[in-house]
Amino acid sequence: MIDRLYWKYAADALIWLLLLTMPFWLNWVGGYTQLGTQIVVMALAAMALNFLLGYTGVLSFGHAAYFGLGVYGAGLTIKYLIPSTLTGMAVGVLTAVVAAAIIGLLIVHLRGIYFAMVTIAFGQVFYFVAYRWNNVTGGDDGLSNWNRMPIDFGFARLDILHSPVAFYYFVLFFFVVSVAIMAALLRSPFGRTLLAIRENERRARFLGIPVDRHIWLSWLISCTFVGLAGTLYAFLNNFADPHTLYWEQSGVFVIMAVLGGMRSFWGPLIGAAIFVALQDYVSTMTQNWMSFIGLFFVLIVLFFPRGVLGVIRRKTSS
Amino acid sequence: MTQLILFNVFNGLIIGAFYALMALGLSLILNLSGVINFAHGGFLAIGAYLAFTLMPFIGFWGALVVAPILTAIFGLIIERLLIRPLYGRDPLYSLLLTFGLAFMFEDGTRFIWGPQTLPFSVPDWLSSPLSSEYFFLTGYRLFMVALVSLAVIVLFIVLGRTRLGMRIRAGTLDLETVSVLGVNVRILRSLNFGLGIYMAGLAGVLAAGMLGLQPTIGSELIMPSFVAIIIGGLGSLPGTLVGGLLIGVASGVTTVFFPSASEAVIYVMMGLILLVRPRGLFGEEGRF
Numbered sequence: 001m002i003d004r005l006y007w008k009y010a011a012d013a014l015i016w017l018l019l020l021t022m023p024f025w026l027n028w029v030g031g032y033t034q035l036g037t038q039i040v041v042m043a044l045a046a047m048a049l050n051f052l053l054g055y056t057g058v059l060s061f062g063h064a065a066y067f068g069l070g071v072y073g074a075g076l077t078i079k080y081l082i083p084s085t086l087t088g089m090a091v092g093v094l095t096a097v098v099a100a101a102i103i104g105l106l107i108v109h110l111r112g113i114y115f116a117m118v119t120i121a122f123g124q125v126f127y128f129v130a131y132r133w134n135n136v137t138g139g140d141d142g143l144s145n146w147n148r149m150p151i152d153f154g155f156a157r158l159d160i161l162h163s164p165v166a167f168y169y170f171v172l173f174f175f176v177v178s179v180a181i182m183a184a185l186l187r188s189p190f191g192r193t194l195l196a197i198r199e200n201e202r203r204a205r206f207l208g209i210p211v212d213r214h215i216w217l218s219w220l221i222s223c224t225f226v227g228l229a230g231t232l233y234a235f236l237n238n239f240a241d242p243h244t245l246y247w248e249q250s251g252v253f254v255i256m257a258v259l260g261g262m263r264s265f266w267g268p269l270i271g272a273a274i275f276v277a278l279q280d281y282v283s284t285m286t287q288n289w290m291s292f293i294g295l296f297f298v299l300i301v302l303f304f305p306r307g308v309l310g311v312i313r314r315k316t317s318s
Numbered sequence: 319m320t321q322l323i324l325f326n327v328f329n330g331l332i333i334g335a336f337y338a339l340m341a342l343g344l345s346l347i348l349n350l351s352g353v354i355n356f357a358h359g360g361f362l363a364i365g366a367y368l369a370f371t372l373m374p375f376i377g378f379w380g381a382l383v384v385a386p387i388l389t390a391i392f393g394l395i396i397e398r399l400l401i402r403p404l405y406g407r408d409p410l411y412s413l414l415l416t417f418g419l420a421f422m423f424e425d426g427t428r429f430i431w432g433p434q435t436l437p438f439s440v441p442d443w444l445s446s447p448l449s450s451e452y453f454f455l456t457g458y459r460l461f462m463v464a465l466v467s468l469a470v471i472v473l474f475i476v477l478g479r480t481r482l483g484m485r486i487r488a489g490t491l492d493l494e495t496v497s498v499l500g501v502n503v504r505i506l507r508s509l510n511f512g513l514g515i516y517m518a519g520l521a522g523v524l525a526a527g528m529l530g531l532q533p534t535i536g537s538e539l540i541m542p543s544f545v546a547i548i549i550g551g552l553g554s555l556p557g558t559l560v561g562g563l564l565i566g567v568a569s570g571v572t573t574v575f576f577p578s579a580s581e582a583v584i585y586v587m588m589g590l591i592l593l594v595r596p597r598g599l600f601g602e603e604g605r606f
Contacts, residue, residue, distance in 0.1 A: 059410050106592045113354055113409045114552055118592065121544045125585040132578040247541070251417045258414065290425035297418025298400065301411045 015266060019172060023165045031277070033164040034236065037171050039276045041232045044175050046256035046268030048225030051182055053254065054262035055191070056218040057198030059112065061250050062119030065126045066096040066223040068245030070230020072130060072137065075240035079146040085160070086151065089231045096227025099126070100220055108216040111201075120247055127245040143240035160235075171232050178225050183265065185221065194218055226253075251297070259300055261307030270308050326570040332459055332528070334566015335466040338559045339521040341543040341550075342473060343514035345558045348547070349490040350510045352409055353401060356416040358518050358543070359536025360423025365389040365519030366526035366535060367431050370438055378441050386519030393515030397508055405507065420537065428533040436531040462524050469520060470559060473513075477555070486510050490553070542569075545584050549591050551601025560599060 022036040049063050073092030078084070081091075107118050130137045137143055148167070151158045160167040185191050196204045197211055205211050234240050243249065252275070260271025278296070283289045306314065340358060347355050369385035376384060396419070404412045440458050477483035485506055489496045497503045525535060542565055550561030565584040572583040591598060 053410075059408075059413075061413065103589075106589060109596060113348070113352060113413075114548075116409070116413060117354060117544055117552075118548055118588075121541060121548060121585060121588060124541050125582055128581040128585075132581070248421075251414070254410070255414060258410070288425055288429060290421045291429070294418040294421030294423075294425065297414055297421070301415040301418070302400070302403065305407075305411055 011266075015269070019175075023168050031280075033168055035276065035280055037164070037168045037236055038233075039273045040168070040171050040175050041229050041236060042253075042256065042276050043269040043272035044178055044232070045226050045229035046253050046260070046272045047179060047182065047265075048222050048229060049253045050257045050262060050268045051186075051225070052218050052222035053257055054264075054267070055186060055198065056194045056215060057201075058215055058219070059116045060119045060219070060222070061116045061254060062121075062123035062247070063223070063226050063253050064245055064247060064249035065123035066100050066226045067230040067233070067249065067253070068126055068130070068242075069096040069099055070227035071234040071240045071244045072143065073227075074231040074234040075143045075146060076136070078149070079143065083146075083149050085149045085235065088148075088234075089228070092231035092234070093224060093227045096230065097220065097224050100223030100227075104216045104219045104223075108212050108219065120250065123245070123247055123250060127242060127247075130240075130242045130245055137240070137242070140242060142242060144238075147238040148235035167235070171236070174228060174232060178228060182221070182225065186265070190214075190217075252293075255297055255300065257307075258305065259307055261309030261311075261313075264307075264309040264313065267307050267309040274308075323571065323574055326574050327567055328459075328570075330567040330570020330573075331563060332462060332566070333570065334563040335463060336521055336525055336539060336562075337542045337546045337566055338562025339466055339469060339517055339524075340539055341546040341558045341562050342470065342555060343517035343521075344543055345547050345555055346486070346514040346517075347511055349553055349555075350486055350493070351401075351405060351507050353404075353412040353416065354409065355514070356413065356540070357396075357419035357423055358416075358514075359538075359540035360420045360427075361389055361393055361515050361518040361536070362522035362525065362539060363427050363533060363536035364392065364423060365522030366438075366531055367427050367522075368519075369523040369526060370431070370436060370531055373439075378439075382520075382523050385523050386516050389519030389522070390512045390516035393518075394508055394512045397511040401511070402504070402507075420540075424533050424537060431531075431533070433533060438526040438531045440527045458527060462528065465520075465524065469517065473517070474555070476513075482506075482509060542584055545588050547598075548588055549598055551598025553602055554598070554600035557598055557600030 019040070022040075023033050026033065026036045045063070045067055049060065052058050052060055070092040073095035074088035077088040077091040081087075103122050107115060107122070110118055131139055133139070148161055150161050151170075158166055158170065160170045186194070193204070193209055193214055196207075196209065197214055201211055230244065233244065256271035256275050257268040258271065259274060260269060261267030279289070279293070282292050286292065304311070340362060344355055344358050347353055347358075365385050365388075368388050369381040372381040372384055400415060400419070401412060404415060475483075477487060485496060485501050486509075489501070489503065489506055489510075493503060496506070521539075522535070525539070529535060543562070546561035546565055547558050548561070549564060550557030550559065565587060568587055569580045569584055573580045
């Protein structure tokens with residue numbers, strides 16, 4: 001038992017160490033700083049999705065909508081209203097939260113594949129809005145000609161615009177805060193209740209737990225952090241792409257969570273790292289990236305459904 | 319103005335018939351096997367492209383008969399090899415698998431037939447307008463409506479009157495009991511899947527004649543089909559049919575007044591339906 005805990009702390013420490021030093025070793029293994037930033041952003045989105053998927057047992061296939069709302073919320077704010085990174089973030093996250101709260105009320109009593117289907121379909125509304133509202137969102141071409149702004153603290157200035165390393169740590173800061181909040185929530189009685197709902201919803205209901213309200217809250221928390229990841233993604237590219245709202249993106253988040261291991265806290269981080277690195281590598285090699293990603297999905301489902309951490313955990317416990 | 323509205327209502331009805339044909343296939347598979355078949359649009363595209371390839375050899379009518387059957391056979395192979403191992407597992411996995419297949423099919427058709435829009439010619443006597451005043455009433459469109467109606471009627475007869483249909487309907491309600499009563503559930507699921515894919519292939523051939531042939535033809539039609547199922551009510555095939563026609567007409571009418579919302583309107587409708595009647599128009603209470 002003590003041995004297990006020891007390993008767990010060691011693994012946590014290793015992950016934090018790797019994340020904190022990423023800009024320094026990534027070039028050595030053939031990456032670049034922006035790639036590392038992208039991994040952290042995608043990991044945040046995938047871990048946020050996993051809060052709902054892996055820890056509440058609710059299958060959402062439409063998280064791209066809230067990711068994309070974060071992207072566009074941040075982009076539109078900076079382009080048209082106030083050229084301030086933090087304001088853009090606040091607006092982006094708020095947009096995602098409000099949309100998630102309203103849609104959540106409509107769908108929270110649905111379950112299983114019905115829930116999945118409705119989330120998929122609802123995601124498309126925002127895509128069509130972004131796609132069709134040409135003169136504001138730039139339509140299919142996306143929203144360009146804006147960029148993230150350096151942050152002025154008064155006593156110091158953080159130039160995240162021109163220094164990729166500074167931007168990496170800016171993103172990592174929000175990653176750390178978000179992950180800490182999610183971890184704390186999962187350890188709280190609220191988080192344990194979510195686990196109870198995942199394991200046996202009927203029994204949880206018999207115990208007097210307001211199941212729908214818990215699922216709604218979990219959905220809202222999940223969408224909030226996905227929206228936050230979306231704003232960071234917008235800053236990473238200085239661009240808002242309508243494809244971040246498309247249902248393909250939702251599938252990518254889910255496969256990241258599955259690939260890393262849905263039942264483990266750090267799983268989606270590992271899934272996101274593998275996926276982003278692979279995407280970066282394969283898309284320079286071939287035009288047929290879609291076929292590869294499709295094949296990747298099929299192979300994972302057939303041969304690797306537990307994910308990396310699921311397999312490791314099984315090996316160590318047996 | 320009346321003519322314009324009539325034109326768009328009719329147009330919407332035709333698009334709605336596509337949605338319905340596709341959604342019925344999706345619904346069949348979903349109800350019996352609990353699989354959300356994301357690759358349905360990919361099967362539709364394959365049906366359309368097969369018809370295109372076969373047409374120089376066996377003509378339009380031959381392609382109309384053969385292409386959907388070939389698509390269904392392809393569907394059966396996919397079901398046997400990839401989807402069967404996932405029955406009984408978390409629906410997440412079949413969803414992800416068919417999601418991956420959808421990517422592969424779309425990219426595969428682009429790889430084989432090229433990314434450009436291909437001409438898909440229907441017989442001349444079908445493509446000429448029937449009257450000069452109602453120019454949109456081409457023979458092909460009427461023919462399509464007739465054929466879709468026929469396909470739907472045959473489907474409902476098969477489900478309602480034949481032994482296979484009876485077993486499919488029973489399996490939808492309680493697959494375990496059906497299995498205990500001596501029905502080979504594996505074969506039942508395969509046949510049901512093949513039937514669903516056949517309808518996707520048929521929709522593909524018809525869609526190619528109307529919308530033109532391009533690799534994204536399937537992924538453009540799949541989302542509205544989901545919406546059709548949700549509006550009609552999960553588990554109800556007549557509901558799916560009504561849902562498909564309803565959203566087709568709704569988006570057609572919206573095109574007249576507010577063209578840029580013609581896609582978004584169906585999702586708004588879905589939101590309203592879920593608000594007022596969460597199980598959908600014809601869905602059973604408490605099934606999902």
